[in-house]
Amino acid sequence: MSNNGLRDDIIKKLAQIEDSNFLNALKLLIDSKVNDTVFSLSQLQKERVKQGRVRIKEGETFSHEEVQREMDKWLGTK
Secondary structure (H helix, E strand, O other), X not given: OOHHHHHHHHHHHHXXXXXXXXXXXXXXXXXXXXXOOXXXXXXXXHHHHHHHHHHHHOOOOOOXXXXXXXXXXXXXXX
């Protein structure tokens, strides 16, 4: 099916959906794909990013497994 045909099919089916939670989730998904918004960071956010980059360069990082274990402890799941 071509992109135009697929788009038309989706639009027809979308018009029949009444579930507002589903429609809101779909809107978020679509917005993330077509949104060209440029986000500006506050001075504090820029400083935190800078600090994080320094920590990465200095090897102050955690593996995915370490983070998962720590989250499990915080959440009391394991």
